Amino acid sequence: MTDKIRKATHKGALDINRIKIQCYVLEDGTRVLSQRGVINALGMSHGSLKNVGGGGARLAAFFGGEWLKPFISNKIVPLLIQPYKFITNTGAEAFAYDATILVDICDAIMEARRNIAFSNYQNKIADRCEILLCGFAKIGIIALVDEATGYQEVRDKLALQKILDKYLLKDYAKWAKRFPDEFYELMFSLKGWQWQGMIIKRPGVVGKYTNDLVYERLAPGILGELKRLNPPDERGQRKSKHHQWLTQDIGHPALQQHIHTLTAFMRASSNWDQFYRMVDRAFTKFGDTIPMRFSDDE
Numbered sequence: 301m302t303d304k305i306r307k308a309t310h311k312g313a314l315d316i317n318r319i320k321i322q323c324y325v326l327e328d329g330t331r332v333l334s335q336r337g338v339i340n341a342l343g344m345s346h347g348s349l350k351n352v353g354g355g356g357a358r359l360a361a362f363f364g365g366e367w368l369k370p371f372i373s374n375k376i377v378p379l380l381i382q383p384y385k386f387i388t389n390t391g392a393e394a395f396a397y398d399a400t401i402l403v404d405i406c407d408a409i410m411e412a413r414r415n416i417a418f419s420n421y422q423n424k425i426a427d428r429c430e431i432l433l434c435g436f437a438k439i440g441i442i443a444l445v446d447e448a449t450g451y452q453e454v455r456d457k458l459a460l461q462k463i464l465d466k467y468l469l470k471d472y473a474k475w476a477k478r479f480p481d482e483f484y485e486l487m488f489s490l491k492g493w494q495w496q497g498m499i500i501k502r503p504g505v506v507g508k509y510t511n512d513l514v515y516e517r518l519a520p521g522i523l524g525e526l527k528r529l530n531p532p533d534e535r536g537q538r539k540s541k542h543h544q545w546l547t548q549d550i551g552h553p554a555l556q557q558h559i560h561t562l563t564a565f566m567r568a569s570s571n572w573d574q575f576y577r578m579v580d581r582a583f584t585k586f587g588d589t590i591p592m593r594f595s596d597d598e
């Protein structure tokens with residue numbers, strides 16, 4: 301479809317009447333469904349048409365058959381033969397289709413079944429298409445009502461609030477050491493700074509790096525809410541450390557695991573740029589944040 305291999309910025313899974321399909325949003329905003337997810341959603345056997353080749357060819361062979369031509373757009377089969385190749389959030393190459401293609405496929409199968417006799421295998425796929433179309437219809441009408449009433453924005457805020465409630469406290473807790481010395485020692489080493497231990501005040505930009513590497517990637521909306529809960533005073537100082545607002549059951553374990561992974565990346569990197577590229581591949585930022593004062597935010 302295109303020579304450029306795009307990256308996925310968001311990943312999720314659709315649950316259509318208990319049929320799960322992995323989905324992504326690419327860096328240009330294209331919504332796609334994974335190739336494997338589409339094959340599984342249609343109930344197609346991975347062993348069928350194995351003489352044809354990969355998943356795209358297998359789908360194209362099925363939907364490009366003469367029996368289906370009167371009912372399916374001639375634009376769909378080429379799209380099945382040449383799916384999007386993209387880079388997942390883990391850095392792996394994968395294949396996917398434009399999210400709308402599944403609706404077109406299901407419509408074509410249902411129209412064909414109304415007009416011609418189906419084999420048992422074709423009926424199995426048609427049954428799955430019927431389930432999917434019912435699910436799409438329900439989701440579509442709910443989305444339309446949400447958009448028409450303005451509830452879509454409220455719904456998104458409620459979903460975000462549920463995440464924040466799991467990660468953040470209503471008031472900050474007693475201080476306890478959360479960032480190991482090694483985290484900063486390795487940061488200094490990769491930046492080429494002289495390490496003099498934790499008793500020496502760190503450069504203000506370290507707070508910016510901590511926000512970037514940790515809080516912007518820990519969970520959606522975390523950094524923005526921390527800034528609201530824990531604002532700087534007129535001297536630019538905060539009354540507590542950001543990590544003091546994290547919950548014991550969700551927030552702190554997530555922070556500990558994240559720091560552990562970052563530290564491993566630092567050990568494996570020969571310079572800061574290499575380390576940062578690894579972080580970007582492994583942990584996508586959850587949206588941009590407002591520029592902050594470079595104070596001690598860790």
